[in-house]
Structure formats: C-alpha cells, structure tokens
Amino acid sequence: MINMQTPNLMEAKKRTKIMPKTFSYVLDDKYKDLGQGKKYFIKTYGCQMNEHDSENIKAILEEMSFVETDKMEDADLILLNTCAIRENAHNKVFGMVGRIKHLKESKPNIIAGLCGCMVQEESITDEILDKYKWLDIVFGTHNISDLPKLLSSSITNKSLSLEVYSIEGDIIENIPAKRDSKYKAWVNIMYGCDKFCTYCIVPYTRGKQRSRKPEDIINEVKKLKHDGYKEVTLLGQNVNAYGKDLDINYEMSDLLKDVAETGIERVRFITSHPWDFTDEMIEVIAEYDNVMPYIHLPLQSGSDRILKLMGRRYTKDSYLNLYNKIKKMVPSAAITTDIIVGFPGETEEDFNETLDVVHKCKYDSAFTFIFSPRIGTPAAKMKDDISLKEKEDRLHRLNEIINEYAKEANDKYLNQEVFVLLEKISEKKENMLAGYTDTMKLVNVKAPFSKLGQIVKVKITSVKTWSMDGEIVE
Ligand code: SF4
Structure with missing residues (x-):
C-alpha cells in the first residue's frame, strides 16, 4: 500500500480559530490522458452535497479523459460516493461492493473505489483495511481534489490508495x-x-x-x-x-x-x-x-x-x-x-x-x-x-x-395558476414534462419537448399527495 492516510475521530472533532485557506484547483498536465480509452461509473448515495460532489468528481475524471457510462458492467473505473447519515447506508454500500468484487474477478483491471462521508468514519476505514483491501482507491470528502494523484498512484502501483483527511478542511475553488x-x-x-x-x-x-x-x-x-x-x-x-x-x-x-x-x-x-x-x-x-x-x-x-x-x-x-x-x-x-x-x-x-x-x-x-x-x-x-x-x-x-x-x-393548488420550471421528461406520465413550482411542488405538464428548460405558467388540473398535473396557460 503506497498512499495511506486514515481518518481519526478525535482529529475530526477538533475545532480551532484558524481560518481555512483557499486554494485553486488545477489539473496537472501529467494526468490529462490517464483515462484515455477508459469508462467510469459513479453511484451516489445521500444528500445534495454528495450529488454535487459527484458532479465535481465526474468533471475531474472527464478532464482526465475518462468517459461516463451508466452501466457498471462496462466501466473500467467504478466509484461509490457514500453517505453516513443512516446505518442502513452501510449495508447498501457494502452490498454493492460485493457486486463489484464479483465483477473484478472476471475483469481484474477494473479500478474500484469508495469515497464520500462514510469513509470519513474511522470504523469504516478500519473495516476496509480488514476486509476490503482489494479496493483500489478510497478518498474522503476533503480529498476530492487529490483524485487524479490517487488514481495515478493506484494504477502505477496496483495497490490500494487510501487518503481520508480528518483536518478541519480548506476550501478548494475552481473544481x-x-x-x-x-x-x-x-x-x-x-x-x-x-x-x-x-x-x-x-x-x-x-x-x-x-x-x-x-x-x-x-x-x-x-x-x-x-x-x-x-x-x-x-x-x-x-x-x-x-x-x-x-x-x-x-x-x-x-x-x-x-x-x-x-x-x-x-x-x-x-x-x-x-x-x-x-x-x-x-x-x-x-x-x-x-x-x-x-x-x-x-x-x-x-x-x-x-x-x-x-x-x-x-x-x-x-x-x-x-x-x-x-x-x-x-x-x-x-x-x-x-x-x-x-x-x-x-x-x-x-x-x-x-x-x-x-x-x-x-x-x-x-x-x-x-x-x-x-x-x-x-x-x-x-x-x-x-x-x-x-x-x-x-x-x-x-x-x-x-x-x-x-x-x-x-x-389548495387545484385550478390555480402557477409557474413551473420544466426540467425533465416526466418519469410517471407519458408524453409529459415535469418540473417544480416556486414552492417545490412536483407538476407533470402536458407540454411539447421544446418547452424543456423554460419557466411556464401552468393551470393545475388534478392533485395527488406528492404530485400534480397541469396544462400550460398561453
Ligand atoms: S443535523 Fe445539521 S446542523 Fe446538526 S450537526 Fe448535523 S449537519 Fe449540523
């Protein structure tokens, strides 16, 4: 194992008056072709912070020439961005890790990694080092900007790169x-x-x-x-x-x-x-x-x-x-x-x-x-x-x-007119677009595809507990 920085609960708890430093992220040229010809798959668990972290991870990987795939079986690099809020997240993640191990048996060159909040827990990295040493990279929420370095190290050394800081944290701009x-x-x-x-x-x-x-x-x-x-x-x-x-x-x-x-x-x-x-x-x-x-x-x-x-x-x-x-x-x-x-x-x-x-x-x-x-x-x-x-x-x-x-x-919304940002094709209703009102109500709207991305005035025609249907008001 070349890289090895494990988390520490006591360190993670510390708070000082030291102001965080701000750094700017730049990808080193030497990593730009590391993912040439390779595909990545990332699965995200948990909150919006994690979703946004995954958006950052994806962009870093694409700067390194990796290409995204939505099929885990096709990927050369598989990352699980984990959540620590609830206990059952642990079982879900390690269930997936079992599937990845199975894949790795037939495709040994797959790079498999864990990141996110769960690996910031001392007990989890202990478990990884005990039972899942075959993983290739593990990095914490403070280490996203180090991903190129960690990947490179793991590929070159064919061993686990584990880097989870418990520092109070800095701010990295421009990721x-x-x-x-x-x-x-x-x-x-x-x-x-x-x-x-x-x-x-x-x-x-x-x-x-x-x-x-x-x-x-x-x-x-x-x-x-x-x-x-x-x-x-x-x-x-x-x-x-x-x-x-x-x-x-x-x-x-x-x-x-x-x-x-x-x-x-x-x-x-x-x-x-x-x-x-x-x-x-x-x-x-x-x-x-x-x-x-x-x-x-x-x-x-x-x-x-x-x-x-x-x-x-x-x-x-x-x-x-x-x-x-x-x-x-x-x-x-x-x-x-x-x-x-x-x-x-x-x-x-x-x-x-x-x-x-x-x-x-x-x-x-x-x-x-x-x-x-x-x-x-x-x-x-x-x-x-x-x-x-x-x-x-x-x-x-x-x-x-x-x-x-x-x-x-x-x-209360029935027959009312509301503004909806049409952001996607409706998952539940055929030939409808879906979006949210100012007040975060999900509305399925009869609208042409060309209206995607627009904020439109909609009359609510039917209402359920978790969504509504509506029609555009011209
Ligand atoms: S529940 Fe929210 S406010 Fe309380 S410690 Fe957790 S993140 Fe902070």
Missing part, C-alpha cells in the same frame, strides 16, 4: 462540475458544520464550518446565469450560519440578497437550522420575487426534553414562533421538515409533542426517520430502551398525519 441538469445548479456556499447535534455524524465527516468568499459564490452564480441556468440552490449543511466564520461582517441574508440581485430567475437554499434563521433572511425572502418561497425547516422533535438531548438549541415554542413569523411575512411559503422518531428515551408524551407541532404547522411534506445511532456521536451512547416495534408504530402514525397535511396543502 470543475459536470452538472446533472442544464437548467438548475447546486452551488456550495459553505462546507462542514459546527453545530454538533448529538445524533449527527456530519461535523466529523465534513469538518469545520468553512464559508466560501461571497465574491466567489456570486461570480459562480453570474456564470451559471450567463450559461443559461434558470435556478440555483445554495447548498450547505446549515446555510443559515453562512458567514459566521468569515472575518467580514456578512451573513446569509446579505448573500441571499446579493445572489437575488444577480437576476437569476430562481434562488433556493438548503438546509436551514432554525437556530440561525434571522429576521433579515425572512425579509429578503419576502422582498425578492426570485428567492423562492420554499423553506426546509428541520424540526427533528417537538419535545423540549428531546430537543435538549439532541443539542438542537431551540425549543418547541421558539420553533413555532419562527414558523409563524415566516408564514406571516411570506404567506405563500411552503414549509417542509425533517423529523426523527424513537430518539433514545423518547416517551409517548415526547412523541405527542412532535405530533402537536405537526398539527400546528401542517407541513407541505416531511422526511421522517427512525433514529439511527452513528458510532462516535454522543447519541449513540445514550440509553435507548424503546423497542423497534414501538418506533415503527410511531413512524407509521406520524407518516399518516404528514400525508394528510401534504394532500391538504396540494389541494
């Missing part, structure tokens, strides 16, 4: 991206997170909060607009804390305003932590028509006792106050949420507090999960005496209510 869409783009505005919610592995896998410089973000958005993109989503684990680590007086509300003023047609942002959601942000959303009235506001639990155990820094009341303030200032806003059921020690009373918030907020939709312990986080060590059956029962009851409110929210 190219092969974007999945021609109309909407992810734009990272920050990396990492310092909130350390007790159940969450992200502060360890993605490192210290590092905000990109405003001018770098704004220039990226201007370029996307110039290239014909209609929508940008500003990405970060906790975008509302944007700027707090910069040495200038500039916050998320300032960035949102400056991005809106580029004139790009749609601006979204994800994900928000209720703790950092300022009045100024709500004012910008209310003031600018191109900042979409769609807010993902993770609740996680409605019980003050559980919120405290989760380290969430807000209470049921302060969450509801924020919710009401947003609804008052942006009445058209659609609000969605994340909820965890069965957090260690959650009683039926605690769960009822969560249901109470759901009844009050009547969310447009919600991502709901059963608590999943992540090794190394404080919550994984908490006493968990709720049976899986009970957790599943709570999840089921919660989902029934969430679905009712989602349908109720969609019902």
Whole structure:
C-alpha cells in the first residue's frame, strides 16, 4: 500500500480559530490522458452535497479523459460516493461492493473505489483495511481534489490508495462540475458544520464550518446565469450560519440578497437550522420575487426534553414562533421538515409533542426517520430502551398525519395558476414534462419537448399527495 492516510475521530472533532485557506484547483498536465480509452461509473448515495460532489468528481475524471457510462458492467473505473447519515447506508454500500468484487474477478483491471462521508468514519476505514483491501482507491470528502494523484498512484502501483483527511478542511475553488441538469445548479456556499447535534455524524465527516468568499459564490452564480441556468440552490449543511466564520461582517441574508440581485430567475437554499434563521433572511425572502418561497425547516422533535438531548438549541415554542413569523411575512411559503422518531428515551408524551407541532404547522411534506445511532456521536451512547416495534408504530402514525397535511396543502393548488420550471421528461406520465413550482411542488405538464428548460405558467388540473398535473396557460 503506497498512499495511506486514515481518518481519526478525535482529529475530526477538533475545532480551532484558524481560518481555512483557499486554494485553486488545477489539473496537472501529467494526468490529462490517464483515462484515455477508459469508462467510469459513479453511484451516489445521500444528500445534495454528495450529488454535487459527484458532479465535481465526474468533471475531474472527464478532464482526465475518462468517459461516463451508466452501466457498471462496462466501466473500467467504478466509484461509490457514500453517505453516513443512516446505518442502513452501510449495508447498501457494502452490498454493492460485493457486486463489484464479483465483477473484478472476471475483469481484474477494473479500478474500484469508495469515497464520500462514510469513509470519513474511522470504523469504516478500519473495516476496509480488514476486509476490503482489494479496493483500489478510497478518498474522503476533503480529498476530492487529490483524485487524479490517487488514481495515478493506484494504477502505477496496483495497490490500494487510501487518503481520508480528518483536518478541519480548506476550501478548494475552481473544481470543475459536470452538472446533472442544464437548467438548475447546486452551488456550495459553505462546507462542514459546527453545530454538533448529538445524533449527527456530519461535523466529523465534513469538518469545520468553512464559508466560501461571497465574491466567489456570486461570480459562480453570474456564470451559471450567463450559461443559461434558470435556478440555483445554495447548498450547505446549515446555510443559515453562512458567514459566521468569515472575518467580514456578512451573513446569509446579505448573500441571499446579493445572489437575488444577480437576476437569476430562481434562488433556493438548503438546509436551514432554525437556530440561525434571522429576521433579515425572512425579509429578503419576502422582498425578492426570485428567492423562492420554499423553506426546509428541520424540526427533528417537538419535545423540549428531546430537543435538549439532541443539542438542537431551540425549543418547541421558539420553533413555532419562527414558523409563524415566516408564514406571516411570506404567506405563500411552503414549509417542509425533517423529523426523527424513537430518539433514545423518547416517551409517548415526547412523541405527542412532535405530533402537536405537526398539527400546528401542517407541513407541505416531511422526511421522517427512525433514529439511527452513528458510532462516535454522543447519541449513540445514550440509553435507548424503546423497542423497534414501538418506533415503527410511531413512524407509521406520524407518516399518516404528514400525508394528510401534504394532500391538504396540494389541494389548495387545484385550478390555480402557477409557474413551473420544466426540467425533465416526466418519469410517471407519458408524453409529459415535469418540473417544480416556486414552492417545490412536483407538476407533470402536458407540454411539447421544446418547452424543456423554460419557466411556464401552468393551470393545475388534478392533485395527488406528492404530485400534480397541469396544462400550460398561453
Ligand atoms: S446542523 Fe445539521 S449537519 Fe449540523 S450537526 Fe446538526 S443535523 Fe448535523
């Protein structure tokens, strides 16, 4: 094994006041033909940050002359970009690794690799070094820009190159991206997170909060607009804390305003932590028509006792106050949420507090999960005496209510006229295009192919719980 840099939980937890350095990515000429005549396949698990990382990885590989294939069996290079948020992701990924091993038996020259959040976990790299040493490359979320070097090393030395830094992290600008869409783009505005919610592995896998410089973000958005993109989503684990680590007086509300003023047609942002959601942000959303009235506001639990155990820094009341303030200032806003059921020690009373918030907020939709312990986080060590059956029962009851409110929210759209960015061919409806409203409602629209990429006015003709159908209004 030539390259070997394994992660370390204690290092990953460290936070110092040292400002991150910004570097610019450039591909060394010596790697430009490394992928000549070779195909790559990449499978992405998890959140939008991972999706965007895969867009960067694809572009780096294509600069190295690799060509993408959507058939794993045809690929010379197979990468799994992994997620660490839930335990079952582990089984899914290692199930795929088993399939790759099988392929490698008949095609030994295949280069197989793992990257992303999961390999940032010490226990996972230990497992790889114990059972999966036949893999060729393993690299972490801080090491994407080193991919050419790692690949070259693995090919030359025919051995595992494993590089997973646990440093707080730097910012690498100018990594190219092969974007999945021609109309909407992810734009990272920050990396990492310092909130350390007790159940969450992200502060360890993605490192210290590092905000990109405003001018770098704004220039990226201007370029996307110039290239014909209609929508940008500003990405970060906790975008509302944007700027707090910069040495200038500039916050998320300032960035949102400056991005809106580029004139790009749609601006979204994800994900928000209720703790950092300022009045100024709500004012910008209310003031600018191109900042979409769609807010993902993770609740996680409605019980003050559980919120405290989760380290969430807000209470049921302060969450509801924020919710009401947003609804008052942006009445058209659609609000969605994340909820965890069965957090260690959650009683039926605690769960009822969560249901109470759901009844009050009547969310447009919600991502709901059963608590999943992540090794190394404080919550994984908490006493968990709720049976899986009970957790599943709570999840089921919660989902029934969430679905009712989602349908109720969609019902209000029937016969209304809305604007939809037509971004793809509908997966469910033949001869229809699909896209999202300002409020992130999925709409299938009867429209000619030539309308792809346009924002069109649509009359909603039928409504279901998770999608709607509509017709273009001329
Ligand atoms: S704010 Fe989000 S990413 Fe950060 S620790 Fe909490 S849950 Fe994890």
